[in-house]
Amino acid sequence: MVLWMIGLGLGDEGDISVKGLKAVQQSAYIYLEAYTSILPGLDKETLAAAYGVQEILEADRELVESGCEEMLERAKDQEVCFLVVGDPLCATTHTDLWLRARQREIPVRVIHNASVMNAVASCGLQLYRFGETVSIPFWQDGWRPDSWYDKILKNKRAGLHTLCLLDIKVKEQSVENLMRGRKIYEPPRFMTVRQALDQLMEVEKAKEMGVSTGLAFGLARLGREDQVIRAGPVEQLAEAEFGGPLHSLVICADDLHELEQEFAKHYQL
Structure with a gap:
């Protein structure tokens, strides 16, 4: 019948739009995407109570990566909601879902909301001066990707800022448990500004291309009452405290x- 893709914004349960809330309340099934982002401190039970619905189902990594088949089947003849922290179409995972729904001739309605992609303007940097957004993953034994460094360098050379999205690990399995087929999950992990900058400075030592020079911004819990924004040189920013998740990072143009300079003074360490 229809698949609603609804952005929840960045703050709390109150950030959903009036149109989005109406769609939630008229839907037969409601899923909360809990793989690419989270609303810190809010679970699906809290959201269900706030929205006046009986149940919200968790769309975890397993459901999302398996193609959301259950959700799409239900959307053929019923109204189904897919709730996404931030904006529904800021992640390729969700654009892929949109495409698969349309391939099945399921109507899709998108209700947008604030995301880190536009809320980053809170630090005073002008949005049109941002280049390609990069994701910084947790390094693991034998796997230390650094292609994100080259993208930041490319942006810097073009006189552009870089928004860095920091890794989150939710409902992850260890290699041993994955190989043995055991449904045992590791505790959630959320990359901090400090961890991201430590990796950046380590790559800088090897490549020495100047990516870690100049001003950077650390941002935590954007859109919430307790958001934190701090600016300073990379070495100083790596020592700053930002509190709980979610964190993100901006490497500024030279x-x-x-x-932008005037705005940055308000957040300078």
Whole structure:
């Protein structure tokens, strides 16, 4: 009948739009995507109570990576909601879901909301001066990717800022448990500004291309009452405290507009 893809924003249960809430309340099934992002401190039971619905189902990594078949089947003849922290179409995972629904001739309605992609403007940097967004993953034994460094360098050389999305690990399995087929999951992990900058500085030592020079911003819990924004050189920022998840990072262009400079002073360490 229809698949609703609804953005929840970044703050709390109150950030859903009036249109989005109406769609939730008229739907037969409601799924909360809990793989690419989270609303810290809010679970599906809290959201269900706030939205006046009986149940919200968790769309975890297993459901999302298996193609959301259950959700799409239900959406053929019923109204189904897919709730996403931030905006529904900021992750390729969700654009893929949109495409698969349309291939099955299931109507899709998208209700947008704030995401880190536009809320990053809170630090005073001008959105049109951002280049390609990068994701910084946790390093593991034998796996230390650094292609994100080259993308930041490319942006810097073009006079552009870089928004860095920091890794989250939710409902992950160890290699041993995965191989043995055991449904045992590791505790959630959320990359901090400090961890991201430590990796950045380690790559900088090897490549020495100047990515870690100049101003950077650390951001935590954007859109919430307790959001934290701090600016400073990478070495100083790595020592700053940002509190709980979610964190993100901005590596600035070498030359800031005078308005950006003025804004940055309010967050300077």
